[in-house]
Amino acid sequence: MQIDTTAIVDMLRLAQSPREFLRFAKGNLELWANLLIIGWAVVFMVWQGTGFAISVGTVFAIWAILAVSLNLVVGFTGLLSVGHVGFFGLGAYTVAILTSDAAYEQLRTEAIPTFGLPFFAALPVAILFAGLVAVAVGIVFNRFRDDIFVLVSFGFAIIAFNVFLNLRSVTRGAFGIHEIARPEIGTWVFDGELEFLALVVAFLGLVVLISWFIVTSSFGRVLTAIREDEQATEVFGYQVTHFKLAIWVISAMMAGLAGGLFASWTTFIDPNSFILLESMLLVCIVILGGLATIWGSLLGAIVFVLLEEGMRFIPFLPAEYVGQARQVVLGILLVILMLFRPQGLVGRYKL
Amino acid sequence: MSTSRPDKIDLDEIFVLRTKEVSKRFGAVKAVDQLSISIFREWITCIVGPNGSGKSSLINLLSGILPLDEGVVVIDGVGLRVLKAHEAxxxxxxxxxxxxxxxxxISVWDNIMVTLTERRFLPALFERTSPQHKEKTQSILQSVGMWEKKDAMAMDLSYGQRKLLEIGRAMAMDVSIYLFDEPFAGLFPQMLERVKSILKDMREQGNTIIFVSHNMDIVRELSDHLFVLDSGALLAVGEVDEVLSRPNVIDAYLGT
Structure with a gap:
């Protein structure tokens, strides 16, 4: 994504003259996708009120962090990873365990180590831990490419889930960890939903900024070259394994950040939040929004979140089927998109 | 490398690139078999041979795409048993x-740009496109006649334009030895002339060029030196017209 001032000037000029706008907008699918999705989001927020907007906004921001980070790997570098949820889970569990307080231990059926760290001390550890695991995993994964890479990343997601489920002395297995601490600075606790939304959006902004910095640098250009032809990139003097490992680790650290935020927001996590399906949905979001575009990932996350929340209000659909129905709709959307617009809503690059 | 006796000929002064008994096998097939060749500095050297004679394998070995099974490659006096692609x-x-x-x-512009920027990943993260990079990219694109197409995606170019862009990308590397694997295949006469003049210009500027071709007219016109390969081994070597008139070369390659 390039921030281009001429585009903004163009937009302003278009906004002043409706006729010119219509000429510009005719057949411009990208623009309509943007307008439709953002309009949909705004209408929804206004209709449902502030409380709804805040909680949906938080869910959106967490998914958006994940989508943007995954797009660095899938869209820009061309490594189709379906194991991203593993790093998300690592971040979540690290924060949950490090912030766990001895005071809650009596309530728990199965004891885990208690550290009682504040959230803002645990979060960097979670990010670093996700990064460290990504280094180890990435060194192995660097040997694979294309469909084999998809398979091994699939394996990683399965392994991560099973570790969360079975390493009961640390994760409490299927019982999950509850009473996870909310972030606090001094005596001020982010216990309100609005404060938490502000925090998550701030982190999303940071992630978008870092990602933008990466993809507009020389490094980012090399990533796209690796996506197009890894061997040719090597011939031009790039040690592609370094580049692939670097972006893999950066992306995993962002996912770890999202996990930490998620754990603290829900205050309860169990292995079911980190199943392979979540990874698949994430890949769908990235492809839906468009590969190799940061803005596309944000749009994709909006669509995804609104699909779930939007369908809660369909009268004849029982509440317990909403989650599944969303997946069906998402699947249909993807098929339609792949048929008519393989580059995603706002992307240029085709899978 | 350097010799104590001043009267001894220093091979590395004459030959920019030498291979010593390099071999490459694919299963039972010997793609390159104990091949020793020497490439003259600042000459255009052509490699010809029937299909499957090991021309492309040799180019792949010299550029590090394929690992050597046996032998040594001597580049500018440095002997290498292992040559990795990113080190070439x-x-x-x-x-x-x-x-x-x-x-x-990615765009034509970025295709050239990617060959100019920082190679180490950490500095690359903090490097933005500099005016020098832009100037260089512009001059390369102009010299291969692709400047008007700079914003097009590489996939949208015609075949000839793609060939030219690939040659431009190699030129942007600013090295001294260029390996061109069939640069003339499938080109229009007009494009042919352009590529020929590009290669001649590169030689004028003191570069060594090795190319593979099946077009005998071009081989005769361009090459200063010719290697004929057959079944991964050297069949003939020498001055172009002389080599191409040898009976065994005619038998093996040109046919009757």
């Missing part, structure tokens, strides 16, 4: 591919 530019080698391999879904 450091030894002054770059190449093009027989099947044009551009970075398809």
């Amino acid at each position: 530019p450091g030894h002054g080698i770059t190449r093009t591919f027989q099947e044009v391999r551009l970075f398809d879904q």
